[in-house]
Amino acid sequence: MAPTTPTGLAWGHTTDRVPYGIYTDRAIFEREIERIFEGPSWSYVALAAEVPEPGSFLTTWVGRRSVIVTRAKEGSVAVLENRCAHRGVQLCDAAFGRSNTLQCPYHQWTYALDGRLLGVPFRKGVAGKGGMPAEFNPTENGLRSLQVHERGGVIFASFADAANGLLPFADDLGPTMLEYFDRVFDGRELAVLGHMHQRIPANWKLVFENIKDPYHASVLHVFLVTFGLFRADAPSSTKMDPTGRHSVLVASRPAAPAPTDALANEVSSAKPGMTLADPRLLDPVREFPGDATVVMQTLWPNLIVQQQSNTLAMRQIVPRSAGEMDLHWTFFGYADDTSEMTERRLRQANLMGPSGLVSVDDSEVLALAQRGVEAAVDASALVAMGAGDVGDVDHIVTETAIRAFYRAYREVMGE
Amino acid sequence: MSGDGATGIGAIARAVDDLFWRYTQALDEGPLTEWPECFAVDATYQVMPRGNLDRGLPLATMRCDSQAMMRDRVYALESANFFAARRIRHVLGSVRIEPAAPAHDADAEADSDPDAEADSEAAARWTVRASFSVFETLSREPTHILAVGEYRGVVVPSGEHTGGREPEGQHLPAEIGALVFDELVVVNDTDLVPNSLVYPL
Numbered sequence: 345m346a347p348t349t350p351t352g353l354a355w356g357h358t359t360d361r362v363p364y365g366i367y368t369d370r371a372i373f374e375r376e377i378e379r380i381f382e383g384p385s386w387s388y389v390a391l392a393a394e395v396p397e398p399g400s401f402l403t404t405w406v407g408r409r410s411v412i413v414t415r416a417k418e419g420s421v422a423v424l425e426n427r428c429a430h431r432g433v434q435l436c437d438a439a440f441g442r443s444n445t446l447q448c449p450y451h452q453w454t455y456a457l458d459g460r461l462l463g464v465p466f467r468k469g470v471a472g473k474g475g476m477p478a479e480f481n482p483t484e485n486g487l488r489s490l491q492v493h494e495r496g497g498v499i500f501a502s503f504a505d506a507a508n509g510l511l512p513f514a515d516d517l518g519p520t521m522l523e524y525f526d527r528v529f530d531g532r533e534l535a536v537l538g539h540m541h542q543r544i545p546a547n548w549k550l551v552f553e554n555i556k557d558p559y560h561a562s563v564l565h566v567f568l569v570t571f572g573l574f575r576a577d578a579p580s581s582t583k584m585d586p587t588g589r590h591s592v593l594v595a596s597r598p599a600a601p602a603p604t605d606a607l608a609n610e611v612s613s614a615k616p617g618m619t620l621a622d623p624r625l626l627d628p629v630r631e632f633p634g635d636a637t638v639v640m641q642t643l644w645p646n647l648i649v650q651q652q653s654n655t656l657a658m659r660q661i662v663p664r665s666a667g668e669m670d671l672h673w674t675f676f677g678y679a680d681d682t683s684e685m686t687e688r689r690l691r692q693a694n695l696m697g698p699s700g701l702v703s704v705d706d707s708e709v710l711a712l713a714q715r716g717v718e719a720a721v722d723a724s725a726l727v728a729m730g731a732g733d734v735g736d737v738d739h740i741v742t743e744t745a746i747r748a749f750y751r752a753y754r755e756v757m758g759e
Numbered sequence: 760m761s762g763d764g765a766t767g768i769g770a771i772a773r774a775v776d777d778l779f780w781r782y783t784q785a786l787d788e789g790p791l792t793e794w795p796e797c798f799a800v801d802a803t804y805q806v807m808p809r810g811n812l813d814r815g816l817p818l819a820t821m822r823c824d825s826q827a828m829m830r831d832r833v834y835a836l837e838s839a840n841f842f843a844a845r846r847i848r849h850v851l852g853s854v855r856i857e858p859a860a861p862a863h864d865a866d867a868e869a870d871s872d873p874d875a876e877a878d879s880e881a882a883a884r885w886t887v888r889a890s891f892s893v894f895e896t897l898s899r900e901p902t903h904i905l906a907v908g909e910y911r912g913v914v915v916p917s918g919e920h921t922g923g924r925e926p927e928g929q930h931l932p933a934e935i936g937a938l939v940f941d942e943l944v945v946v947n948d949t950d951l952v953p954n955s956l957v958y959p960l
Contacts, residue, residue, distance in 0.1 A: 368939070439810065440814065464890055517829045536816065537816060537817060537818040538808070538816035538817060538818020538819075539783040539808065539810060539811060539816070539818065539950075540808065540818070540820055540889060540952070541808075541950050541951045541952065542951065542952040542953075542954060542955070543951055543952070543953055543954065566838075566839040566840070566841075567840065569836055569837045570839060574957075618834070618838065618839070620831050620843070621827035621831050621834075622824070622825050622827035622828040622830075622831055624824060624825075624828070625828055625831055656819055670951065675818050686817070689823060690817055690818060690819070691822060691824065693818055693819070693822065693827060694821065694822055694832075697820055697823045698820060698954070698955050698956045698959070699806065699820045699955070699956040701839070701840065702834050702959060704840055704841075704842055704955050704956075705841045705842070706957055707954050707955045708841055708842040708843055708954070708957075711839060711954055712843065713841070743808040
């Protein structure tokens with residue numbers, strides 16, 4: 345008998361089994377919302393460049409909850425739950441905007457951009473009748489304000505605080521993850537190029553794990569393999585923080601321009617003869633120090649930082665139910681990019697998003713993964729590639745980062 | 760625009776209708792390789808999310824800067840990408856056609872006065888707009904709406920823009936012949952894509 349946990353899931357004796365119930369069970373999903381997304385974790389919410397001026401605001405999500413990211417008069421950023429203190433109305437409907445205050449449409453309760461309650465119509469009643477009780481205290485009825493941390497132009501927020509075990513951001517990431525984060529967010533001003541959004545019929549963890557799985561990239565993504573953007577024979581590594589929650593996949597372009605025959609034989613889908621009719625689609629230039637041309641970072645619980653050649657994007661995970669999630673992509677460059685570099689980034693964006701020449705493979709295959717696991721909740725996945733690997737490794741034929749992720753997941757979930 | 764003669768609006772409307780027919784047939788019924796043939800050699804194609812358009816952000820969901828780049832996308836779809844089998848189906852609304860300013864003069868194009876340009880034979884460029892909806896049917900699944908939005912294009916006579924290949928327009932007046940897109944922006948109102956946008960819209 346395999347050992348089971350409070351939820352009755354069979355995780356097995358080793359770390360190389362993942363029970364399918366975690367992708368399908370509604371109670372587990374609710375516990376993930378409570379312990380992971382609303383627990384002591386830093387969720388990505390926005391780039392600072394998206395709320396550039398005092399009065400700028402946008403709405404986004406932390407876990408399932410809608411939040412408003414605002415920049416107040418003095419320039420500080422606040423992250424507020426998008427729920428009126430009066431009757432719970434999601435008061436801010438716009439995706440982006442500018443305003444000096446936030447007003448609920450239902451009874452016009454008005455809040456400052458830092459969440460303070462400023463006004464309640466007829467609070468003192470009319471002609472001596474009605475109104476709020478004398479003891480009503482506006483300072484106790486503001487919008488719920490989240491912990492906020494900004495680093496390198498990226499804004500994170502948390503419903504938890506230090507008392508609930510929330511670590512300072514730098515400690516949460518640890519030095520190795522921080523080094524890769526700072527590589528892209530090096531202090532230069534960011535320039536937002538635009539957004540893409542997709543609703544993926546798959547559990548959120550399948551999308552998160554996908555970036556912790558270098559094995560699939562060298563097989564599924566024929567486009568990457570064919571054009572040498574990611575190949576099994578290229579120098580690569582997987583690194584993680586001490587807890588295993590966060591990880592990074594690092595790869596360089598292979599020295600040989602085309603896949604070798606040996607590689608082509610192993611990967612049935614490789615297309616050694618394929619060339620581009622318009623090579624401008626892929627004309628990567630080196631822009632970061634070091635040899636790495638691909639750095640894909642997963643930051644617990646909701647962020648994937650994408651650097652593939654010159655296409656940079658934040659991929660934000662918004663869980664909706666056990667079987668469905670939204671993925672929000674924010675593509676960006678730097679304010680000091682040349683127009684030529686901006687054009688290059690916009691062309692390379694063809695690789696990513698819901699129409700991505702690379703990432704469409706993922707959204708499609710993960711929808712099928714969800715269908716497979718929903719029909720077999722008592723079975724489990726095998727993640728045994730590179731079974732001897734513990735921690736960081738210097739090859740891609742491994743599922744070590746997935747195993748590390750689930751070790752951390754079980755600890756947080758009490759599984 | 761006056762009259763309904765060979766070079767009047769009626770003839771142009773027929774040529775535009777023929778182009779949209781070839782375009783949607785290529786995507787809905789195939790072969791997909793006919794889709795790039797609906798464009799001039801140096802044409803541009805973009806699927807632009809409504810949210811990015813409204814906020815002046817340049818990012819497109821799909822972006823082809825040439826007919827060759829469109830061929831690359833078709834080749835990737837047919838040879839490199841994995842996706843579940845599906846069929847898409849375009850339904851178009853009324854088409855609005857207006858004379859366009861000559862190429863490479865974007866400002867003038869935006870401000871052009873249709874009446875002033877109407878009789879200019881030198882232009883031979885027309886802006887076209889049409890609402891569309893695209894339905895998607897995955898194998899053994901019910902049909903759903905994949906995208907709704909508006910086509911915003913510029914069309915030109917095919918002859919000098921297609922490197923010699925003449926599309927087979929039907930019953931088109933010889934003075935115009937077949938048209939191709941010199942530019943097409945597909946404004947996609949459906950910002951939240953139902954999983955994947957596999958084929959061009």
